Amino acid sequence: MNVAIIGCGGMGRLHAEMAANCGLRVVACADAVRKAAMSAAAPYRAKAFENPMGAIKSKEVDIVVITTPTPTHEKYVLAAAKAGKHIFCEKPFGRSSLECKRSIAAAKKADVKLFVGHVVRYFHEFEAIKAQIESGAIGEAGWVKLYRGGIYPGNAKSWFRDYAQSGGVTFDCMIHDLDWVRYVFGEPKRIFCQALLRKTPTQLDYSQVTMRMKNDVIATIIGTWAHPSGFRVKVEACGSKGMVQFDSSDAPVSGEARKTASGPTMIVPMSPVAVSPYQREWEDFLGWVEGRSVPRVTAQDALRAVQMAEAALQSAEKRQPVKL
Amino acid sequence: MTKIGIMSFAHMHAHSYAECLNRLPGVELVAIWDDDAKRGRKMAKEFGAPFVKDRDKFLARELDGVIITAENVKHRALVEAAAAAGLWILCEKPLATTVKDAKAMVKACKKAKIGLGTAFPCRYSLPLMTAKDMLDSGAYGEVYSVACTNHGQSPGGWFADEALSGGGATMDHTVHGVDLLRWMLGKEFTQVYCELGNQFHKETMKTDDLGSMNMEMEGGIQVSHIASWSRPQSFPTWGDVTMEFICENGVLNVDAFNQKVIVYNDKTKHAGWAAWGDNPDLGLILDFVSAVRDKRDPVISGIDGLRATEVTAAAYKSSKTKKAVKV
Numbered sequence: 001m002n003v004a005i006i007g008c009g010g011m012g013r014l015h016a017e018m019a020a021n022c023g024l025r026v027v028a029c030a031d032a033v034r035k036a037a038m039s040a041a042a043p044y045r046a047k048a049f050e051n052p053m054g055a056i057k058s059k060e061v062d063i064v065v066i067t068t069p070t071p072t073h074e075k076y077v078l079a080a081a082k083a084g085k086h087i088f089c090e091k092p093f094g095r096s097s098l099e100c101k102r103s104i105a106a107a108k109k110a111d112v113k114l115f116v117g118h119v120v121r122y123f124h125e126f127e128a129i130k131a132q133i134e135s136g137a138i139g140e141a142g143w144v145k146l147y148r149g150g151i152y153p154g155n156a157k158s159w160f161r162d163y164a165q166s167g168g169v170t171f172d173c174m175i176h177d178l179d180w181v182r183y184v185f186g187e188p189k190r191i192f193c194q195a196l197l198r199k200t201p202t203q204l205d206y207s208q209v210t211m212r213m214k215n216d217v218i219a220t221i222i223g224t225w226a227h228p229s230g231f232r233v234k235v236e237a238c239g240s241k242g243m244v245q246f247d248s249s250d251a252p253v254s255g256e257a258r259k260t261a262s263g264p265t266m267i268v269p270m271s272p273v274a275v276s277p278y279q280r281e282w283e284d285f286l287g288w289v290e291g292r293s294v295p296r297v298t299a300q301d302a303l304r305a306v307q308m309a310e311a312a313l314q315s316a317e318k319r320q321p322v323k324l
Numbered sequence: 325m326t327k328i329g330i331m332s333f334a335h336m337h338a339h340s341y342a343e344c345l346n347r348l349p350g351v352e353l354v355a356i357w358d359d360d361a362k363r364g365r366k367m368a369k370e371f372g373a374p375f376v377k378d379r380d381k382f383l384a385r386e387l388d389g390v391i392i393t394a395e396n397v398k399h400r401a402l403v404e405a406a407a408a409a410g411l412w413i414l415c416e417k418p419l420a421t422t423v424k425d426a427k428a429m430v431k432a433c434k435k436a437k438i439g440l441g442t443a444f445p446c447r448y449s450l451p452l453m454t455a456k457d458m459l460d461s462g463a464y465g466e467v468y469s470v471a472c473t474n475h476g477q478s479p480g481g482w483f484a485d486e487a488l489s490g491g492g493a494t495m496d497h498t499v500h501g502v503d504l505l506r507w508m509l510g511k512e513f514t515q516v517y518c519e520l521g522n523q524f525h526k527e528t529m530k531t532d533d534l535g536s537m538n539m540e541m542e543g544g545i546q547v548s549h550i551a552s553w554s555r556p557q558s559f560p561t562w563g564d565v566t567m568e569f570i571c572e573n574g575v576l577n578v579d580a581f582n583q584k585v586i587v588y589n590d591k592t593k594h595a596g597w598a599a600w601g602d603n604p605d606l607g608l609i610l611d612f613v614s615a616v617r618d619k620r621d622p623v624i625s626g627i628d629g630l631r632a633t634e635v636t637a638a639a640y641k642s643s644k645t646k647k648a649v650k651v
Binding site: 143145190196198201202208209210211212220222224228239319 | 468469471515517518519520521522523524525526527533534536537538540546548550552554555556558559570572574575646647648
């Protein structure tokens with residue numbers, strides 16, 4: 001099968017590599033910035049497009065990967081569905097739950113597979129935590145804490161810095177943890193959120209959530225784009241008979257160069273694993289496309305994650321909890 | 325010689341306070357009273373001070389001040405009795421379990437013209453004092469957000485009996501974080517949201533053992549605080565006090581008790597943390613003794629205890645109403 005990458009930033013190039021690893025052909029790379037499209041296309045001898053619609057409509061394309069800024073996801077999902085292509089959409093699914101619902105309806109109508117990349121479900125450490133909880137190692141789980149983030153992503157002109165587009169750390173980054181908590185502990189009941197969403201004097205965002213689940217578990221979730229450097233993930237789940245903890249800063253490999261050309265940057269620390277979580281996510285998606293299996297995460301799950309993030313931002317504005 | 329008595333060893337912090345009194349020069353632990361005579365006699369033996377069974381006789385002894393480390397709900401009656409006897413008082417935290425009690429205690433001490441202190445030893449923790457100095461230096465600029473934790477293992481006993489403790493982990497562990505932030509930032513709390521429950525110990529207790537709070541301070545500072553008894557028996561230490569400050573010019577992290585060596589012991593088949601940091605209780609007791617001597621209020625006053633109690637009360641109210649409530 002042949003793949004088109006729509007949006008050739010970091011995630012677009014990563015998904016092109018994963019698709020190629022799965023034996024797929026990357027045939028089209030589209031980006032409004034021509035240079036980005038060309039450099040993404042080069043390793044695969046793919047065709048570079050400035051107009052995403054050209055790539056989406058291209059006859060040889062079977063799968064469209066959408067890795068553009070969040071508010072543009074819907075229009076590309078709709079176009080891809082209309083063109084009869086299967087879709088891999090990066091998270092967040094859309095900038096609003098309404099956009100997500102229209103996307104789901106379009107994929108259903110066109111009878112194409114629509115997958116949303118909630119990759120945290122595929123991370124080895126998160127699988128291990130879930131397995132420990134489900135094995136009864138901590139007894140009955142009562143509280144979970146997740147912490148994720150580091151430096152504010154993107155350069156000064158990046159869409160990440162426009163809260164209307166990205167939704168800040170709550171919508172773009174914490175959505176991973178909102179999804180994972182629901183994946184492991186079931187549906188949420190209500191959510192309370194405090195978010196900084198600062199623009200001046202320095203742009204930074206820090207989000208603190210308390211969420212009550214229907215099964216009575218309490219979740220505390222912190223997302224940060226307020227740190228001067230780095231990226232860190234911490235997880236802690238406590239139960240009646242024990243607790244399980246993870247901290248990405250406690251990694252098997254660590255190094256520090258004496259000099260870096262570009263200064264501090266957003267480095268995602270990844271413990272080396274034989275098959276990366278992104279690769280596993282692709283294998284799961286392809287299993288579904290080829291009719292071999294049902295994926296771990298559905299578009300409906302991704303819609304729920306967007307609804308939770310929306311509720312969080314609504315709570316932050318009202319300074320009161322929001323029912324889900 | 326400053327003469328101090330201890331009223332009740334119900335709270336385990338009394339052991340450390342008694343040790344501090346015995347270590348400090350110019351102070352004498354002169355008597356111990358306890359409504360549990362067996363415990364009182366044992367402690368009297370351990371710390372080398374006479375046990376006095378009758379409360380009035382205890383208060384009538386030659387004393388300058390008392391440390392009250394009874395069960396939370398008994399604080400008010402003991403503070404009022406000691407105040408009436410004209411004694412300086414250091415009361416274990418939480419000062420009271422209700423705002424009404426806390427106010428009455430502050431009022432009684434004011435009327436008796438004696439000093440009332442609340443035992444918030446964390447203010448004398450060197451890592452936390454260092455963090456305050458760093459914030460005060462201005463290098464970090466304005467503080468925007470803070471994420472705090474005060475986790476612990478379940479203390480069991482009367483702590484888990486609401487009739488004596490007034491509440492669970494939220495009652496026990498909210499006041500530390502609240503007092504630290506009031507002290508470090510010089511601002512009051514204005515709003516509290518709290519989800520709490522018995523999340524881990526349904527089989528052994530009825531009180532809450534975790535409160536997850538989102539609070540606001542003056543100027544809109546956003547604060548999360550976890551008050552919990554979530555640490556299992558197999559955890560390598562009793563718990564923690566941690567704070568992450570998100571500031572204009574950077575991020576500041578404190579893990580107040582992270583001065584430790586890790587011990588692997590085949591006898592216990594268990595990894596443990598042995599703490600080597602300075603004991604913050606010593607600073608607390610030293611200030612109290614100085615306050616008694618100088619006839620002044622302790623640095624951490626009854627008002628500080630009252631303010632922290634107000635926030636805890638708001639947290640419990642929020643968990644009932646399921647709304648963020650004003651302090």
